[in-house]
Amino acid sequence: MNFEMRDGHEYIDEMKLLFVEYVKSLGVTADVKEFEGLEKKYKGEGEAMYIAFVDSKPAGCVAIRRVDASTAEMKRLYVRPDFRRTGLGMSMAKIVVEEAKENGYKRLLLDSLPSMESAKQLYNVLGFRSTDAETKRPIRTVVHLTLPLVKEA
Incomplete structure (x- = not known):
């Protein structure tokens, strides 16, 4: 599939709509007002927000957020039905993984819902592994995953 990734900050209205669709797809009520101030998010060092276009149509989104100097988090990976x-989802995720490496992060985190089977398969193929066993009190409604970005010696 041919697609083009663009800076989501240049398409804020479209990004807000995609974020609303994403949240609604999780079974949660949402509207655009909840994403006021989005233009200021994901703008720090080592952060980004992307929108994917297919045939000039907004098709999906993803963001990368800095946690600390060695860790980033993939956020809001969403592909329209x-x-x-x-x-497309795999391609967007790979771009974020590569960007995290280029920015010097040593690991990439994300969280997902147990019900999101296709997303979990995608993350597994990319090499993400659950960290819930390491968590003292894991939240059963969320799956926490990590991907090491550097080879351990």
């Missing part, structure tokens, strides 16, 4: 099962 018409563009699912095309490889």
